[in-house]
Amino acid sequence: MTKFRILLTIIVCTALGACQDDPIKENEKFSSKTVIVYMAAENSLSGVVQGDLAEMTRGTAQLSPGQQIVVFLDDTKRPRLYRIDRNGIQQLREYNEDFCSTDSTRMEDVLTDIFTAYPANNYGLVLWSHGSGWSPAASSARTTQPRSFGIDNEQNTYSNSGKEMEITTLSHILSHHPHTDFIMFDACLMQSIEVAYELKDVTDYIIGSPAETPGPGAPYHTVIPSMFQSPTDVAGIVNNYFSYYETSYGMLISAIRTDRTERLATLTRQHLTPRCNDRMTLSTEDVQAYYAFHRTTGYKPEFFDMNGIMHRYLPEEEYDAWHTALEEAVPFRRATPTWLTSFTAVDNRVRDLSLYSGITMFIPNEKYISPDLNKALHAYKWYKAAGWDTTGW
Numbered sequence: 001m002t003k004f005r006i007l008l009t010i011i012v013c014t015a016l017g018a019c020q021d022d023p024i025k026e027n028e029k030f031s032s033k034t035v036i037v038y039m040a041a042e043n044s045l046s047g048v049v050q051g052d053l054a055e056m057t058r059g060t061a062q063l064s065p066g067q068q069i070v071v072f073l074d075d076t077k078r079p080r081l082y083r084i085d086r087n088g089i090q091q092l093r094e095y096n097e098d099f100c101s102t103d104s105t106r107m108e109d110v111l112t113d114i115f116t117a118y119p120a121n122n123y124g125l126v127l128w129s130h131g132s133g134w135s136p137a138a139s140s141a142r143t144t145q146p147r148s149f150g151i152d153n154e155q156n157t158y159s160n161s162g163k164e165m166e167i168t169t170l171s172h173i174l175s176h177h178p179h180t181d182f183i184m185f186d187a188c189l190m191q192s193i194e195v196a197y198e199l200k201d202v203t204d205y206i207i208g209s210p211a212e213t214p215g216p217g218a219p220y221h222t223v224i225p226s227m228f229q230s231p232t233d234v235a236g237i238v239n240n241y242f243s244y245y246e247t248s249y250g251m252l253i254s255a256i257r258t259d260r261t262e263r264l265a266t267l268t269r270q271h272l273t274p275r276c277n278d279r280m281t282l283s284t285e286d287v288q289a290y291y292a293f294h295r296t297t298g299y300k301p302e303f304f305d306m307n308g309i310m311h312r313y314l315p316e317e318e319y320d321a322w323h324t325a326l327e328e329a330v331p332f333r334r335a336t337p338t339w340l341t342s343f344t345a346v347d348n349r350v351r352d353l354s355l356y357s358g359i360t361m362f363i364p365n366e367k368y369i370s371p372d373l374n375k376a377l378h379a380y381k382w383y384k385a386a387g388w389d390t391t392g393w
Helices: 002-022 042-062 104-117 167-173 191-198 220-227 234-245 258-271 275-279 306-314 315-327 371-379 381-385
Strands: 033-041 068-073 080-085 088-094 121-128 148-152 163-165 180-186 203-208 252-257 332-335
Touching: 002 203, 002 220, 033 042, 033 104, 033 148, 042 068, 042 080, 042 088, 042 220, 042 306, 068 104, 068 332, 104 167, 148 167, 163 167, 167 191, 180 220, 180 234, 191 258, 191 381, 203 258, 252 258, 258 275, 258 306, 258 315, 258 381, 275 315, 306 315, 371 381
Parallel strands: 033 068, 033 121, 121 180, 180 203
Antiparallel strands: 068 080, 080 088, 148 163, 203 252, 252 332
């Protein structure tokens, strides 16, 4: 073979390799709206991945030209990237090496690649994995209970023992990228005021559950059309997700409007936290909780209903003003009388549906010393915004 033919072969092979990585033509990459789905699935949820991809493919069949989903998937195989639109699903890339999807540098790199390669007028983001709100994350395979967002066991197995991501870290990463219309947490226990306030500057709405979510996750074939409405049909996402599980697993879900969380912080600082001065502990007896501080749950906080706390402690006039702010900050919320839980220690009944707010709040307590959840709260913007820093906690 001549040098010229060898050179030509190298050029052609290189071009084909590039096309294999990203076969989208340049003028097809720009989208009116792109929804990114970040699936940290190297854990016990790996088995439901294919079902969700099939649902996404069904849902996108209803979309218009110029609307697309880009999926990053890290399950028990090497990480991969997919594009799904009305024409179906195609694999864009399989990464050359396995890596940890809950590592901050890796998530930063993946999101940078997606936002750069698939620009759009508007974006949505789905964060898919295990989760447990703002509570401290494990930095390695030291725990078997999921905390914060995501688990990557770094062994390509179904184990839930692995590295997780702090919400403060997630907020920092997302601050480097385009603002999104919404973030939907397809993960348990993410609808807390601590999470919402931390992410208020990177998205317009946060959609998720204050309790555990059904194992199969969101019914993507029913919620995707609402994600691509202009403006985003947030109520539609909430209602369709809820309706799918209403008569089976049970479902608690809400949407938080992040630009209205500042008012909640102001009124909480004004009316609630002064009742906790000098490290006073508020009793949470009879207040709705969505989890349990228990050995079997990894000693995570109870996740108390924010409205339940305020209804118990505020006089009527103060409560009415606060509740008005709540209605503005959580405009869409749905709940069944019970939900499916994985833990016998969790009381999975909604005691009073009229008090259900769709958003939870941590209440400091001396019992939270191992792990020290009171101290962990200090890292969150909510700690100062709500006045907890003035109470001794």
